[in-house]
Amino acid sequence: MAAPQSAVDFGGIRRPVGQLDAATALEPYPGPLNERLAAHLLRRAGFGGSPDEIRRFAGMSVNGAVTALVHYQSNMEPPPADDTYSGAMLLSQYGPRGLRAMTDDQRKEINKEIRANEFRSLRALQMWWVNRMLTTQAPLQEKMTLYFHGHFTTAALLKGISPALAFNQNQLFRAYALGNLRELTRNVSKDPAMLVYLDNATNLKSHPNENYARELMELFTLGVDNYSEEDVRNSARAWTGWRYSRFTEQAGFDPTFHDDGVKTFLGQTGNLNGDDIVNIIFAQPQCARFFANSFLSAFVYNDPEPQLVDGVANLLRRHNYELAPVMGTILRSNVFYSDRAYRSLVKSPAEFIVGTYKALGVAQADPAVIPALRNMGQELFYPPNVAGWPGGENWLTSDTMIARQNFLKRTVNSQTIAQSSWLRGMPLQSKNAADALVASLLQGDAAPASVFKLDGYLAGAGTSALAALSPENYDERVSGAAYLAMAMPAYQLS
Amino acid sequence: MKRSNFLLGTVSGLAVVASTDHVFAQALAQTPLPGLPGGQNRCLVLVNLNGGNDGLNCIVPHGISDYYRVRPSLAIPANDVLAIDAQVGFNPHMRSLKAMYDKGIVAVVQGVGYPNADHSHFRSSEIWQTGVPDRYEHTGWLGRYLDEAGLPDGDLFKGVAVSQVLPEVLVANRTDVPSISNLGGYGLLADRDPLARSAYSQQSRDKRLPFTSPYLAHVMEIEDHAQRTSEELPKLISGYKAQAQYPATPIGRSLALAAQIVGSNIGTKVLYVSHGSFDTHVSQFATQNNLLEQFSDAISAFYQDLAAHGNDRRVLTLTFSEFGRRIEENGARGTDHGEASPLFLIGGGVKGGVYGKLPDLSNTNMGNLAFSTDFRSVYATVLERWLGRPSEAVLGGSFAKLPVLG
Numbered sequence: 001m002a003a004p005q006s007a008v009d010f011g012g013i014r015r016p017v018g019q020l021d022a023a024t025a026l027e028p029y030p031g032p033l034n035e036r037l038a039a040h041l042l043r044r045a046g047f048g049g050s051p052d053e054i055r056r057f058a059g060m061s062v063n064g065a066v067t068a069l070v071h072y073q074s075n076m077e078p079p080p081a082d083d084t085y086s087g088a089m090l091l092s093q094y095g096p097r098g099l100r101a102m103t104d105d106q107r108k109e110i111n112k113e114i115r116a117n118e119f120r121s122l123r124a125l126q127m128w129w130v131n132r133m134l135t136t137q138a139p140l141q142e143k144m145t146l147y148f149h150g151h152f153t154t155a156a157l158l159k160g161i162s163p164a165l166a167f168n169q170n171q172l173f174r175a176y177a178l179g180n181l182r183e184l185t186r187n188v189s190k191d192p193a194m195l196v197y198l199d200n201a202t203n204l205k206s207h208p209n210e211n212y213a214r215e216l217m218e219l220f221t222l223g224v225d226n227y228s229e230e231d232v233r234n235s236a237r238a239w240t241g242w243r244y245s246r247f248t249e250q251a252g253f254d255p256t257f258h259d260d261g262v263k264t265f266l267g268q269t270g271n272l273n274g275d276d277i278v279n280i281i282f283a284q285p286q287c288a289r290f291f292a293n294s295f296l297s298a299f300v301y302n303d304p305e306p307q308l309v310d311g312v313a314n315l316l317r318r319h320n321y322e323l324a325p326v327m328g329t330i331l332r333s334n335v336f337y338s339d340r341a342y343r344s345l346v347k348s349p350a351e352f353i354v355g356t357y358k359a360l361g362v363a364q365a366d367p368a369v370i371p372a373l374r375n376m377g378q379e380l381f382y383p384p385n386v387a388g389w390p391g392g393e394n395w396l397t398s399d400t401m402i403a404r405q406n407f408l409k410r411t412v413n414s415q416t417i418a419q420s421s422w423l424r425g426m427p428l429q430s431k432n433a434a435d436a437l438v439a440s441l442l443q444g445d446a447a448p449a450s451v452f453k454l455d456g457y458l459a460g461a462g463t464s465a466l467a468a469l470s471p472e473n474y475d476e477r478v479s480g481a482a483y484l485a486m487a488m489p490a491y492q493l494s
Numbered sequence: 495m496k497r498s499n500f501l502l503g504t505v506s507g508l509a510v511v512a513s514t515d516h517v518f519a520q521a522l523a524q525t526p527l528p529g530l531p532g533g534q535n536r537c538l539v540l541v542n543l544n545g546g547n548d549g550l551n552c553i554v555p556h557g558i559s560d561y562y563r564v565r566p567s568l569a570i571p572a573n574d575v576l577a578i579d580a581q582v583g584f585n586p587h588m589r590s591l592k593a594m595y596d597k598g599i600v601a602v603v604q605g606v607g608y609p610n611a612d613h614s615h616f617r618s619s620e621i622w623q624t625g626v627p628d629r630y631e632h633t634g635w636l637g638r639y640l641d642e643a644g645l646p647d648g649d650l651f652k653g654v655a656v657s658q659v660l661p662e663v664l665v666a667n668r669t670d671v672p673s674i675s676n677l678g679g680y681g682l683l684a685d686r687d688p689l690a691r692s693a694y695s696q697q698s699r700d701k702r703l704p705f706t707s708p709y710l711a712h713v714m715e716i717e718d719h720a721q722r723t724s725e726e727l728p729k730l731i732s733g734y735k736a737q738a739q740y741p742a743t744p745i746g747r748s749l750a751l752a753a754q755i756v757g758s759n760i761g762t763k764v765l766y767v768s769h770g771s772f773d774t775h776v777s778q779f780a781t782q783n784n785l786l787e788q789f790s791d792a793i794s795a796f797y798q799d800l801a802a803h804g805n806d807r808r809v810l811t812l813t814f815s816e817f818g819r820r821i822e823e824n825g826a827r828g829t830d831h832g833e834a835s836p837l838f839l840i841g842g843g844v845k846g847g848v849y850g851k852l853p854d855l856s857n858t859n860m861g862n863l864a865f866s867t868d869f870r871s872v873y874a875t876v877l878e879r880w881l882g883r884p885s886e887a888v889l890g891g892s893f894a895k896l897p898v899l900g
Contacts, residue, residue, distance in 0.1 A: 159776070199775045224617050397660045399658045399680065403679070405720075
């Protein structure tokens, strides 16, 4: 008996109210752009923008803006070598025999050194990625990398996955960000970090390990209930033979360990190997629907209607799973610019933090972003489990909301104001300042009553504690007001 | 999180509307037996052993020779097992819990599961947490309990998730449940400025916005709830002093906070804690033994602390895991996803012992242990015999109770 599919956002069904016009949904939005829609595009196709960037995009045509974002100049520049530490060099100095010959204490010392370096390196790698998201000229490349990072999940530091291995997988996503999805899936299946994380590196002909075979279908390509337990077992058999050495950090296929017998998988029979599994999966209509649903939920709105999913599924198949034309179509489409899609997603912690820096015009992330990301529930390179981050309202609990607001409070200080040319240049009239803050940070998406109170806060009206806004109290008052504006509900929403 | 629409699935929703009187009459007939302590202040602590705890290496069937045959490298030597009887015993790393078992306050229920077991972490965990195996349900079984238990509206801490996330089990239609991962971080910095505090408070209620969003109501609710709970909580619980040495592990810290909340008598009925990951596909021994030891030591400290404050009899702890694991080991000294497994009830009102059927290693479900106790029987027992509420409405059906709570 097939149980019904869970909602994609299993925190709750969050489709926007109203009707989809399925016939024209994916046709190009004629435009024009304005500041609200430009900010929306920049948030969805990247991590937001400064008021200047938003104004610049608002002046472009839809086609011009999307072309600029989709046809990015790829940035594959790696971080400093120190940020991508691997214990392999240390281990290979001794080799397997050397390590076995050691005492327990000696091995413990080596592991301690490796662990310490791994932690240090991972923090550095996380900082590097946050700054890359913040400063890149190709935000869509980083946004897609982040999407794939949460989709084809792997966790660093678990099971001996070094920062080096985690970074190499990250680069794979960066390289294929708008490339071919089938080829990305094929390559990530053979990626050393993935081989270790989901145990395909210990999936042997003599004793198959089903972990990768299951998650590849359940979480990565088809979704629950679209395959049988037999399919999982046969896929596991097909995926045997991939070996990984922690001494060399290299992975490769060894036929000795491969089960080359006949298998039946999703109705296809033969001496199937991993490549065949990928090909058969991508030949399933469900695969296109699964990815369509996932992309729409990540970039347009949650729980997309079946007709919309089918539309994007058709696009994926028509373009042979090339992502550039598919994402280009989505980002140009009527549904993307519709009221229903506007502010219809919850910002992930990475978007929230990077977006705040971008909005304020801060050039470099503070190291405090790492604990901030953790407290908001998104530790980069370390998803909570193989399903990644469920997103949507799962981002928002009392615990994580406190973390979000406290990050904002800490971030708006005089140093930030000093870095932000537009915050420095705010008018001294409290009403104009309130309007300017709400326009720049929220594109006007605030309740009139809240803006009125913000004006009052800036003016010091009705209290003896606050004097009128003046050059002397300016920094403190403006930073307090910027916090309040960003504490308004719209700011949590992309 | 609250919903403005009553979203309980259609079938059970109708059942509630149509048969309230019948259900209530049944509830009265099944009120807690006399002799159980507490009454008003009884509390449930739910521990999620996340990832799928291998039951066979947790409550070890050392008296069954098949166990040793199918797990050549992974079976726990009979001599090492902390024996309960000639058939089963605890994993050797669970000394503290075995000591509690010997005091009669631990019940082991064998073979718990549900029909047509799902092998996906997410779907199976969702089933255990929502209590509904045969369709998608949004609310959790304890969320539904909180909604209908008639608890005082103003109580902010009826249910508490000692975690960063809000688990599905505590998703409710009409009850806000705070997520509190640690006490130190649970406070809004801006609240120190009374003007900012007041403006923020208003902002989370100003409804006339120039846009719509499916998440808007939720954002505003959480902003408001976060402020109110973070203001109230320290005032209510900072007077509590722990009277036990908790292990310096995440579960130790979570249970210490749980004890603090329980011991401060703020109307909390349900607490949630998560421990794991038990997803031991590879090198099971190191991981599972370590996690079981951590759990065992933390629970022991928890009940010591509770006892020192006179609270041990009013706190029932229930563990669950999304599934057990495959009977045979795999090629990586681990086990893959399975089906039925044992769970624990510990503490208040528990009649210690082993309940349910011994695992049958010869009569398997494609290499998985078949279940013999439906998990909803455990829930029905806890709802009626501990929380004192009718179970049919919450569970959408009637399930045989177990005699674990007297």
